[in-house]
Amino acid sequence: MNLRAQATAFWRKAVQTARLAIGVPDYDRYVAHMRMHHPDRPVMTYPEFFDERQQKRYGTGRTGCC
């Protein structure tokens, strides 16, 4: 792997980590999962997906930490 590809891969992981840290998993993988396993069900758009995750994380009250 050349340096550029490594940097891209690193950035992608950093973005994934940052998003997951606030409760938003990888959208592309969600879409891939839906296509593969539930082709009959509708797939949420990114804003819908984001909203759903936000509601899920905070809706019932998130246990923060000390």
Added chain:
Amino acid sequence: MNAMAGKLGWAAIAIVGAVCLGMVALERGESINAIWLVAAALATFVIAYRFYSRYIAVNALGLDATRATPAQRRNDGLDYVPTDKWVLFGHHFAAIAGAGPLVGPVLAAQMGYLPGTLWILAGVVFAGAVQDFVILFLSSRRDGRSLGEMIRTEMGGAAGTIAMIGILMIMIILLAVLALVVVKALAQSPWGTFTVAMTIPIALLMGVYLRFLRPGRILEMSIIGFIGLLVSVWLGGVVAADPTWGPMFTLKGTTLAWLLIGYGFIASVLPVWLLLAPRDYLSTFLKIGTILLLALAIFLVHPDLSMPAVTKYIDGTGPVFTGNLFPFLFITIACGAVSGFHALISSGTTPKMLANESQARLIGYGGMLMEAFVAIMALVAASVLHPGVYFAMNSAAGVIGTTAEQAAQTISQWGFVVTPDQLTQTAKDIGEATVLSRAGGAPTLAVGMAQILHGLMPNGMAFWYHYAILFEALFILTTVDAGTRVGRFMIQELLGTMAPALKATESWAANLVATALCVAGWGYFLYQGVIDPLGGINTLWPLFGIANQMLAAIALTFATVTLMKMKRERYIWVTLVPTAWLVICTVTAGFEKLFHEKPGIGFLAHANKFAADLAAGKVTAPAKTLEDMQRVIFNDYVDATLAALFTLVVIAMVVFGLIAAMKARKAAQATAAETPYVALAAGTAQP
């Protein structure tokens, strides 16, 4: 050859660690460099991770890399997602790290840096990291169930309900004590108050941006928010210096307490996307960034520690908190060494995203080691300060007086020689009117951090100080509204068993009633803490520490029982030893808080002293009127009741644990309620 080199490498790390620890422990007289402490901690963590966590993984728990995790079996792309182990590590660390590991070590620094360091290192290796790791493992074997649910299935319904009441109580005390930290940091500080107040409009703007203008664009929003924060830190200095605006933001502690109570109520009933979520995003990123910045600064600046290794206050007479080293050091530093709260996170979202069971070791054990490192850095930041300044900041006005001259004189008499000039100069450096009696950890940490960052980037001590205050206040406020929400749902669930109408989480009336109850709960303790002339932190932090360690004791008791039920009793010492230690600490501390004859420690002794004075018609400081006297006595009884409840919860859980363990011992085979084994499909070991 390679194996040989490996062994030599580990031996070298062990020797380096031992030498550093020896330097830290034995150095007397001369001040020592922070690098020794940091290196000793790092070597300890590396060795513990490599050997002890491996022992737990392979022998005690028997992690099975061929077993499908909940994420593999129930993958839905949303909650259950097999996730890269480093990405999940980041997620888990962001969830467990908060204000706790920053405040506890700062308070404990009154005994010197050595007792705190040793407890953090031993505590994390043998208790904290073990708890997080084992609970994560157990939850991942139970479809990612929560701690409460797992206790109910493994130990019975009664134990489950007691654990739930315990969790609600710790929530209330946590919110009160964290809100008190904010009040202590912002009282009489127009710069800090303005800066923190600005986070509300900034968060609202970000919320609208993220929902309507550019849906889901987190990076853009975070950059805008971050710039907004930096501008408000700078603008705060201008506002504070302004003759008309400055006084408007100079607020008394009681005013701030009422504002916070009102804020907590409103923020927790607003839609989450408007205020809570965007501010949580900002505080999460700011937290990680600031921790990295602080680590970098400590390495580059490598400051000397000014605090002695051990001070005379190990005898229990310290001004920051009263009580002997045992048990109160182990109560004061909870997060960073062992924190029951983490058991909730380890049985929350993390187990649902493990790609492979074997990764529980890195994420559970390794994640907690990171948190302990944050605690060590907080200890370094507090110990970098001149001890005289440290004690001036952390002692109550009732003890050191309200002027720099009085404070310098009192503290110098304690043996920490300091001049009034040093105290006023520190205040001037950080752009505040005074540094006296700013208990609660946050301001002390902020001065320490400002001093370290100042070494990295000269000029702007005042900027760094207020940046650090903002950084702490931001995630404390996030915890306040998120926590109020959690408390509200718990209250609805508990009350719902009696009055089903209250259970409807969609109902506005039920919602408002439960929120009001939750806010009233923590608001009561907050207000009581603010008007307490002994500083409030003095009373509330030990209660919080006891509650947090109580939760850890509950989680570890559950872990021990489950190991018994798995027929792994050969290894139960791994969880039994920390369980026993935590039970001893919490029960002793609970008893001392109740029955100690010194009014500074025992709530009942304090109440009796005031009752005796009241009967004699005397008004004793802090009280100014006879009504005040009655209120002090009433508060003492409330605090005593809480300490008694915490102690009883621990004892009850131990009894339930013993019963369940005896039963498991008699059973012929394993009785743990794991989800059945499913083999991992080939080629899915890594996502």
